[in-house]
Amino acid sequence: MKYRDLQIQTQREFPSNMRTEGFGWLVRAGYITRENEILPLGNQAIEHLKSLANQPNFISLLSLPVIANQEETFFPISTGSMEVIHCPSCRYASRKEIAQFAKPVGATHESPLPIEKVLTPDCHTIESLANFLGVPKEKTAKALMFTRNSDGKFVFVVVRGDMQLSEAKLKKLVGDFRLATPEKIAESGAAAGYASPIGLNDALIVVDDLIPQSSNLIAGANEAGYHLKNTNVGRDYKAEIIADIVMANADYPCSNCGSKLDLVNAELLADGNEHHFENILFALAETHHDDKGLTFPKSAAPFDVYLMNVPGKEMDTLAKAEEIYNELQNANTKVLFDDRDERAGVKFNDADLIGCPIRITVGEKNLKEGMVELKPRKEKENRLVQKEQLLNKPENFLKP
Numbered sequence: 001m002k003y004r005d006l007q008i009q010t011q012r013e014f015p016s017n018m019r020t021e022g023f024g025w026l027v028r029a030g031y032i033t034r035e036n037e038i039l040p041l042g043n044q045a046i047e048h049l050k051s052l053a054n055q056p057n058f059i060s061l062l063s064l065p066v067i068a069n070q071e072e073t074f075f076p077i078s079t080g081s082m083e084v085i086h087c088p089s090c091r092y093a094s095r096k097e098i099a100q101f102a103k104p105v106g107a108t109h110e111s112p113l114p115i116e117k118v119l120t121p122d123c124h125t126i127e128s129l130a131n132f133l134g135v136p137k138e139k140t141a142k143a144l145m146f147t148r149n150s151d152g153k154f155v156f157v158v159v160r161g162d163m164q165l166s167e168a169k170l171k172k173l174v175g176d177f178r179l180a181t182p183e184k185i186a187e188s189g190a191a192a193g194y195a196s197p198i199g200l201n202d203a204l205i206v207v208d209d210l211i212p213q214s215s216n217l218i219a220g221a222n223e224a225g226y227h228l229k230n231t232n233v234g235r236d237y238k239a240e241i242i243a244d245i246v247m248a249n250a251d252y253p254c255s256n257c258g259s260k261l262d263l264v265n266a267e268l269l270a271d272g273n274e275h276h277f278e279n280i281l282f283a284l285a286e287t288h289h290d291d292k293g294l295t296f297p298k299s300a301a302p303f304d305v306y307l308m309n310v311p312g313k314e315m316d317t318l319a320k321a322e323e324i325y326n327e328l329q330n331a332n333t334k335v336l337f338d339d340r341d342e343r344a345g346v347k348f349n350d351a352d353l354i355g356c357p358i359r360i361t362v363g364e365k366n367l368k369e370g371m372v373e374l375k376p377r378k379e380k381e382n383r384l385v386q387k388e389q390l391l392n393k394p395e396n397f398l399k400p
Helices: 021-028 040-052 126-133 167-174 182-188 277-287 317-330 344-354 387-392
Strands: 072-076 082-086 093-095 116-119 141-148 154-160 177-179 203-208 217-220 226-231 241-243 262-271 305-309 335-338 358-362 371-376 383-386
Touching: 021 277, 040 277, 072 082, 072 093, 072 277, 141 182, 141 217, 154 182, 167 177, 167 203, 167 241, 262 277, 305 317, 305 344, 317 335, 317 358, 317 387, 335 344, 344 358, 371 387, 383 387
Parallel strands: 154 203, 203 241, 305 335, 305 358
Antiparallel strands: 072 262, 082 093, 082 262, 116 226, 141 154, 141 177, 217 226, 358 371, 371 383
16 A cells, blocks of 8 residues: 555644543544544554454454453553453453442341331431431442333332442343332332332332341331331332342452452453454554554554655665565565655654554665665664565565
């Protein structure tokens, strides 16, 4: 492929809207625009990645620091659009909303005590309730109320006060749902801000599986301004569904090995057999760059070679470079041929920006000796190789 055919426009400066270094280098190298639109060079890179994607070890070929489970592969990055729970010890990884963890029972499992109704004015939240009564949040029961979309069923959910509901886990159990209206809540016999599952009418009661292990919880009295101490599932109300419906978080214990879990932001690279190639390109740029530009590994680079000429006084080095270009193409080597009438310094800079594994420079002085200059992108030193040897066995020389 020729440089002019791809209409590559490199940039001398980073874009003002650069959110990460990788994004900045992709813009400067002409793979994408500052508005995040894929340019021809970027499309070339993505097509190359697609050609590799059927290989079972595709992602590992790219030398990316990923975290993964059997179905999904994530690239950790602070600007990532999703949250992922990860165990550094056993390598467990999952989206936060569906992640598993070892639930802390704590000191909440004890013999059931009689229910006691207490006045709790202006305690509309778990925090205000726990502060008012001087108890930890784990001694409270949090109520959440929804309406199931499919049949209008009122769904009353109970999780422990120190936990957060995972709507993804709940959806898997009951289907799509929406917040219950004040009218629907009143019809069930609950009182918003002071609700509990005790004595409800026609409700599907769903409790987190930590609730049966947590005795004598404080829950609403279904009367404004009042709560009930010592509520217990099984004795005081029945649940149609008992399951894991709460969200994992950082520092919770891993359900596999007990180590503390990490919470990281990440981008999704693969989901089952579907790969997110634009995200993979960004992950490559974020991982493989230096202070001059991109440094893609050979497996990931859209081209094996950046071929350029330095104009000569006595010899048509562009024509000689064209010959080498054609020979390498015939040998199934992917070449980006910089055929511009530009100064050598500009071409050297652009070669570093674009990040091909090898640069081949065709210059008059070396050609007179039957040589061309070869420079791996990640190495400081150039070396001279015999042009004929290069063309006869390019695979012997094009190893960065």
